[in-house]
Amino acid sequence: MDVPVSVDASAGCRWVSEILNQVGDKWTIQVVVALRDRPRRFNDIKRHVAGISQQMLTRTLKALERDGMVARTVRSSTPPQVEYALTELGLSLSGTVRQLAEWAVAHRTIIRENRQRYDTSRT
Amino acid sequence: MDVPVSVDASAGCRWVSEILNQVGDKWTIQVVVALRDRPRRFNDIKRHVAGISQQMLTRTLKALERDGMVARTVRSSTPPQVEYALTELGLSLSGTVRQLAEWAVAHRTIIRENRQRYDTSRT
DNA sequence: CGGGATCCAGTAGGATACTG
DNA sequence: CAGTATCCTACTGGATCCCG
Numbered sequence: 001m002d003v004p005v006s007v008d009a010s011a012g013c014r015w016v017s018e019i020l021n022q023v024g025d026k027w028t029i030q031v032v033v034a035l036r037d038r039p040r041r042f043n044d045i046k047r048h049v050a051g052i053s054q055q056m057l058t059r060t061l062k063a064l065e066r067d068g069m070v071a072r073t074v075r076s077s078t079p080p081q082v083e084y085a086l087t088e089l090g091l092s093l094s095g096t097v098r099q100l101a102e103w104a105v106a107h108r109t110i111i112r113e114n115r116q117r118y119d120t121s122r123t
Numbered sequence: 124m125d126v127p128v129s130v131d132a133s134a135g136c137r138w139v140s141e142i143l144n145q146v147g148d149k150w151t152i153q154v155v156v157a158l159r160d161r162p163r164r165f166n167d168i169k170r171h172v173a174g175i176s177q178q179m180l181t182r183t184l185k186a187l188e189r190d191g192m193v194a195r196t197v198r199s200s201t202p203p204q205v206e207y208a209l210t211e212l213g214l215s216l217s218g219t220v221r222q223l224a225e226w227a228v229a230h231r232t233i234i235r236e237n238r239q240r241y242d243t244s245r246t
Numbered sequence: 247c248g249g250g251a252t253c254c255a256g257t258a259g260g261a262t263a264c265t266g
Numbered sequence: 267c268a269g270t271a272t273c274c275t276a277c278t279g280g281a282t283c284c285c286g
Contacts, residue, residue, distance in 0.1 A: 015228060015231050016220075016223065016224040016227045016228070017149065017152055017153065018227075019223070019227040019234075020143065020146060020147035020152065020220075020223065020227075021147050021148070021149070022147075023143060023147060024140075024143035024144050024145075024146060024147020024148070025144070025258080025259095026140065026144070026258080026259070027259095029136065029139055029140055029143060030136050030140065033136060041267080041268085042268050042269075043268075053259080053260060053261070053262095054268080054269070054270095055261085055262095055269095055270090055271095056258090056259065056260080057269095058268085058270080059258095059259090065241065066237065066241040066242070067234050067237055067238060068234065068237030068241075074268095078267095079267045079268085080266085080268065080269095081267075082267080082268060082269085089230065089233060089234075089237075092226070092230075093226065093230075096222060096223050096226045097139075097143075097223070099219060099222060099223075100139065100142070100143065100146075100219050100220070100222075100223060103142075103215070103216065103219045104138050104139045104141075104142040104143075105138060105139070107212065107216075108138050110191065110212065111142075111190050111191065111212075114189065114190055114191030114212075118189040118191075119189070148278080148279095149278080149279070150279090164248085165247070165248050165249075176279075176280055176281070177248080177249070178249095178250095178279075178280070178281080179278090179279060179280075180249095181248085181249060181250080182278095182279090201247090202247040202248085203247060203248065203249095203286085204247075204248090205248060205249085
């Protein structure tokens with residue numbers, strides 16, 4: 001893989017924005033995190049994420065499947081079982097996201113303080 | 124700072140989503156990238172980002188300033204000069220984002236292929 | 247030059263209700 | 267159980283005019 005490492009706006013920025021736009025939507029990460037340990041079925045994910053509607057879960061899973069982040073396996077039986085699992089691509093993303101997650105957790109206090117200071121300073 | 128490093132859904136996920144929601148919006152990253160090399164003034168950033176409206180640039184900069192990612196310096200003169208610079212917090216974020224950027228660039232081809240395959244497979 | 251205020255279109259996302 | 271279809275609301279983002 002001989003990929004240019006530098007991200008100099010022209011080529012990379014649009015893509016980074018696009019990726020982050022998906023990853024940064026309201027649910028994608030939480031779904032990915034829910035799948036990181038093991039494959040899960042639809043309502044299993046729904047229970048794990050908590051707060052997501054079946055509508056949004058469907059959309060999120062479809063987007064992830066489209067990108068090849070998640071593999072969908074249908075087992076025809078009664079009741080039907082559909083299992084979702086992270087692919088290697090999805091797993092590698094989750095690893096990268098984890099770093100951002102740790103950054104977010106590590107700096108949440110400072111950010112919270114900054115916001116409060118900013119908000120109160122302009123009453 | 125005794126912050127738990129693990130991100131096990133309950134505490135971290137909401138924050139990660141919130142951070143990524145801002146970082147992943149349409150312009151934040153590009154603005155941060157524009158400021159990574161050196162401080163810039165409003166229209167300088169606007170020229171550098173290309174495509175952004177002054178409205179969205181204002182909002183983006185305000186959000187970044189609120190979080191303490193960007194410092195705003197006003198130099199009262201004619202014409203007035205306002206300079207924006209990344210703080211250390213903003214710089215550290217840009218470092219973390221850079222990794223995600225590299226991931227995005229490195230996997231863009233695969234993702235593009237996955238999407239095409241998915242889209243054509245369900246014509 | 248560096249914005250603020252306003253108006254407006256498009257989309258993300260929530261709440262059901264219905265289906266195989 | 268695992269979705270699809272529909273409707274509705276809120277926010278995002280663009281354009282434009284105005285102001286210090």
